[in-house]
Amino acid sequence: MNKSIANWLKSSQYDLKTAEHMLKTGRYIYVLFMCHLAVEKLLKALYEAVLKKNAPKTHNLIYLLKTSEIEIPEKHLETLESLNDLSIVTRYPEDIDAMVKAFKRKKVEDYLKKTKELLRWLKRNRKLKIS
Numbered sequence: 349m350n351k352s353i354a355n356w357l358k359s360s361q362y363d364l365k366t367a368e369h370m371l372k373t374g375r376y377i378y379v380l381f382m383c384h385l386a387v388e389k390l391l392k393a394l395y396e397a398v399l400k401k402n403a404p405k406t407h408n409l410i411y412l413l414k415t416s417e418i419e420i421p422e423k424h425l426e427t428l429e430s431l432n433d434l435s436i437v438t439r440y441p442e443d444i445d446a447m448v449k450a451f452k453r454k455k456v457e458d459y460l461k462k463t464k465e466l467l468r469w470l471k472r473n474r475k476l477k478i479s
Contacts (some may be wrong), residue, residue, distance in 0.1 A: 356393035397475035
């Protein structure tokens with residue numbers, strides 16, 4: 349496996365673990381931020397595996413998915429789209445208090461669970477040669 353792709357995969361896993369730790373400490377906005385980042389990095393690994401070129405410097409999950417020509421099931425697409433929509437508001441919250449209030453533990457746990465399912469599905473792509 350290409351060194352860059354392996355690095356994206358390791359970094360994605362690191363970010364997912366960080367999301368789990370943020371959940372334990374009640375830093376729910378950062379759980380969402382790290383879920384997005386974990387998916388972004390795995391998509392960048394796939395981008396490089398499929399297109400054989402360096403991944404672009406973008407945070408847009410939809411763009412990375414489409415340019416990598418990966419077809420995913422609707423339930424995973426919904427998760428990906430939700431995380432993509434949350435990207436800006438978690439990076440640059442206009443009202444931090446409102447944001448903290450909006451994301452309770454149960455809701456964030458659900459995002460983390462769905463992110464893990466999405467990542468497991470993406471890792472099965474034959475281009476990555478991992479299961």
